Amino acid sequence: MxxxxxxxxxxxxxxxxxxxxxxxxxxxxxxxxxxxxxxxxxxxxxxxxxxxxxxxxxxxxxxxxxxxxxxxxxxxxxxxxxxxxxxxxxxxxxxxxxxxxxxxxxxxxxxxxxxxxNGEGSFVDRQLAETDRNGKLVGLVAPIANFATSTGNTLSRNILEKVAGLDAQAELPKYASTPLTSQARATTPEINREAPGFGRKAVLYATCFNNYNDPSGGLAARAVLARNGVETEVVHPHCCGMPMLEQGRIGEVAKSAKIVAKALNEWIDKGYDVIALVPSCALMLKFEWPLILPGDADIKKLSSGTFDLSEYVVDIARKNGIAPGMEPIAGGVSLHIACHSRAQNMGQKATEMLKLLPQADVQVMERCSGHGGAWGFKKGNFDVAKKVGRPVARTAGNGGKAYVTSECPLAGVHISQGIDALGTDKPKPALVKHPIQLIARAYGIEV
CATH class of the missing domain: 1.10.506 (GTPase Activation - p120GAP; domain 1)
Known part of the structure; x- marks a missing residue:
C-alpha cells in the first residue's frame, strides 16, 4: 500500500x-x-x-x-x-x-x-453554546457583564471558574450593547450611497461574534466593501451551530442550518453574494452543513453562494481592481492564518488581502493558535492552549511588527495573551481583531 x-x-x-x-x-x-x-x-x-x-x-x-x-x-x-x-x-x-x-x-x-x-454532556457547556440567547440577554447589561468577566476582576472570575469551568486567566469575549445588525440598519442608506455601484451586492452574515461581541469588524468590512463598490446588507437569522458542533449536537446544527439557509437564500435569489464574517462560520456554511444535510437543496445553494470575507475582498481585487486611496500601515503586521480559514482550502486569502496594502510588510504565521473555540476558555484546557499556541505567540512577540491580527477573533486575543506570557522586553504588537480593519485603516476609516 x-x-x-x-x-x-x-x-x-x-x-x-x-x-x-x-x-x-x-x-x-x-x-x-x-x-x-x-x-x-x-x-x-x-x-x-x-x-x-x-x-x-x-x-x-x-x-x-x-x-x-x-x-x-x-x-x-x-x-x-x-x-x-x-x-x-x-x-x-x-x-x-x-x-x-x-x-x-x-x-x-x-x-x-x-x-x-446517551444523555452525557455538560449542562453548563450546553448553556455556553446558546450564543444567540446569551448574546441577546447579556447585551442588555453589557457594561456590567464586561466588568464582571474581566480578568482583573478576580472575585467574579474565580466564581465563574468554579461555576462554569471557565479558566480565570482566560480573556473572555466582551459584549456589545448594540448588535451589529442594529447598527447596520441605522447606517445602510448612507453607506450604500458611498458605493460607486460596480454591480456587486452582498449580504453579510453577521455571525454571533460580530453581532453580539464586537461589531467593529463587521462595520469595517462594510466600509471597505462600500469603498470598493459593493452595496451591503447585514443579517443574523441564527447561529451557524459551530458551538453545538463542537459538543456533538449534530441534530441541533442541522436545525440551525435550515433556518439560516432559508433566510440567506432569499438574498441570493435577489442577486446578493453571501459573506460570512468569521472563518468558522464560513466553514460551516460552505462545507460542514453540506456534509450534515447532503440532500438539502437549500444547503447546497447557500454553500455555492457563500464567501469568506478575505476571499471576497481578494476576488474584488482580482476582477475589478482594489479601489485607490490606501496609505501604508507603518510598522508591519504579523498575520495569523486561522485554522478554519485553512480548512476552507482556498489558500491564504488574508495574506493576499493584506498584500494589497501599499508597501505591505506582512509576516505570516500558518500554525494553530491553540485556542480552539470555547475549548480554550475552559479550566484544564487554557494552559494546554497556551502551550500549543506558544510558537505563534513567540513568532508574533519577537517579530518586531507593529500589529498582530488573525481572521479568527478568539485566536487573536489568545495570541495576545500568549505574547504577554512570554515576558519578552520587546515592544508588544497592538492587536487588531481582523485584517479587514487594517484595510479600513489604510483607507483612513476608523470604526
Missing part, C-alpha cells in the same frame, strides 16, 4: 441519522482502526494535544501497542480535539480517497455525538 494519495482530499457526508453511527461497539472498532494508523504514522505529533495524548497512551501500554490500551482512556484523546481540521487538511496522508479513509476530526465528532445520544 502506498503512503498517501495523489488525489485531492475529500470528505464523506456524516451518517448521523443512521442508528449504526451511534453503535458503541462499532464506534470503538473504528476508533481502534484509526488510532492504530495514527500510532504507526505519528505525523500529527505537533498539532493539537489529542495526538500526544494518544501516543502517550500507546507508549505506556503493556504491549506498547493499541491492543492493550483501554477503551475508557480514549475519552482524553477526544476531549483534546478542537475540530480545527488541520490534521485532515494539512498533515494526514490517509484521508479519503485513500483506502484507509481516515477522517480524525469527524471521528471525534461521532464519539461526542454518541455521548450526547
Amino acid at each position: 502506498r503512503e498517501g494519495s495523489l488525489e485531492a482530499p475529500t470528505r464523506h457526508p456524516l451518517d448521523w441519522q443512521n442508528p449504526e453511527f451511534y453503535d458503541e461497539e462499532k464506534l470503538d472498532a473504528e476508533l481502534r482502526r484509526v488510532f492504530d494508523i495514527c500510532h504507526g504514522c505519528r505525523r500529527c505529533f505537533n498539532l493539537c494535544d489529542s495526538f500526544p495524548r494518544l501516543f502517550d497512551l500507546v507508549d505506556a501500554a503493556p504491549s506498547e501497542e493499541l491492543d492493550t490500551v483501554a477503551s475508557s482512556d480514549f475519552k482524553s484523546v477526544v476531549d483534546a480535539c478542537t475540530l480545527c481540521d488541520l490534521c485532515f487538511m494539512t498533515k494526514c496522508p490517509y484521508v479519503p480517497p485513500h483506502p484507509f479513509n481516515l477522517d480524525f476530526p469527524h471521528l471525534m465528532l461521532r464519539y461526542r455525538a454518541t455521548d450526547v445520544k
